[in-house]
Amino acid sequence: MNFINHSFRHAEVIFQEPEFREQFEEIIQIIVDITDDDLIARHQSYGTVSEEFLPKSLSRAINHLLQERFLAAGWHGESSIFRDPDYQGDTWRLDFAKQDVSVEVAFNHGSVVAWNLLKPVLASELNHVQKAIQTKIGLIIAATEELKRAGGFDGAIGTYERYIEFLPPLNNILTVPIFIIGLKAPETFRIEQFQLAPRKKVGRVVMREPGLLTDGDWI
Template sequence: MKFRTFSHRHALQILENTKEYSELLREIFESLENVTEERLIEHFQYNYEVPGKAKKSISESINKLLKSELVIAGWRVEAPIFRDADFGEGKWRLDFAKSCKLPASDSRPYGDADQTGISMEVAFNHSGSIAWNLLKPVLASELNHVEKAIQTSVGVVVTATRALQEAGGFDGAIGVYEDYVSHLIPLRDVLTVPILIIGLEAPETFVMRHEKRGTTTYGLISKN
């Protein structure tokens, strides 16, 4: 998939110019690029254009294909932020995370030399969750009185652009790339760690159309 980026607190500069981070960034970018339109079409038509499994958008196909790519690259899935079992449920977990070790001379201000890394959220949910999706990388990066299960120092949030929202059959209430970028302004003093926002672009070879069949609305791929 094609995408655009927006940097909060120089995230892209840090990720590109720190060797250990740049390797993780390459894995993210390559994973996104490997989710091709051909694979999306095949995955969606095989899994969701069938009775009983209807989906209105391509979000599930994006999630599953991207997850498979990141798992191959060694990323942790549903990584807990805290060790405490009281904070182990889904809302206290990162979609993906991967650790790396920085040389001591490079460890500040990006994280601890013994353990640092990137936390990653793939966010196609309601716009009301934008602030929380942006805050989770901060919780994973900052010191906390609750014992941490993972320590990262840079966050990445992958979401849909408004163009993908429209072409991909997404609900009109989801938070999109443009919304995430605008939230960074009032939340700047709260979002104390570098965060890279990645906006997925609309496909060039197809759009989603909706068709009502009985009581069920199907998403159907219509090739350009």
């Protein structure tokens, strides 16, 4: 997949240091190795038995592909930030962690943008609650506005652009470097939502025919 990025607190420079470079290169390789064909195949696989099981968006396909590839590369999935049993569950977990790097895949509601930005801080700073993991730098993967539209995502998700907007007011709270990646729309297709039943929508793959649409029309 193609992407854009934003570096907060010099994260891009820090990721080039020997301590972090290998993990950073793994993350980038995992993302760019996901092709449009991979996305189409995974999305359509959910509707193999019946079209009613097709998701409305690419969110599930992207999440599953990232999960498989991060775990295959030796990353720890759903890593707890704290040891204390009172602070467990999704709220207190990172999507992936490896050595000094924490990663969040953030396709959820816009209301949790600030919390997703705070998770790498909780994982990296000392805390009064006993820690289960100690990282030093964070990375967030989100959908750009163009992927939200072309991928059939819910209108209420927190996009890459929204994450960037939250950085200035949270500047004094976000004390660790964070690298934010915005996934771009597929180049060869889009997801079109179709009303399969009165209360059931599915997302169908619509291929792009070269030369018929401009980029602006497409997204």
